[in-house]
Amino acid sequence: MLVCICKAVSDRRIREEVRRGARSLTQIREACNAGTDCGSCTRQIRQIISSSAAGSEHHQSRG
Ligand code: FES
Numbered sequence: 001m002l003v004c005i006c007k008a009v010s011d012r013r014i015r016e017e018v019r020r021g022a023r024s025l026t027q028i029r030e031a032c033n034a035g036t037d038c039g040s041c042t043r044q045i046r047q048i049i050s051s052s053a054a055g056s057e058h059h060q061s062r063g
Pocket residue numbers: 003004005006007034035036037038039040041042
């Protein structure tokens with residue numbers, strides 16, 4: 001599913017960046033450009049960050 005239409009960034013891509021350490025909208029923007037155009041996706045990006053970050057605490061072993 002595409003979260004950011006402008007930059008064609010999927011929810012999977014955002015979760016991947018969270019797994020790599022992104023914990024804010026700014027860091028996601030720098031990592032994959034999501035949310036840097038019209039801005040309508042930013043609320044959804046924040047939701048994905050918070051849900052992914054909360055779950056990732058238990059899965060540190062994957063590195
Ligand atoms: S949909 Fe993400 S910046 Fe427009």
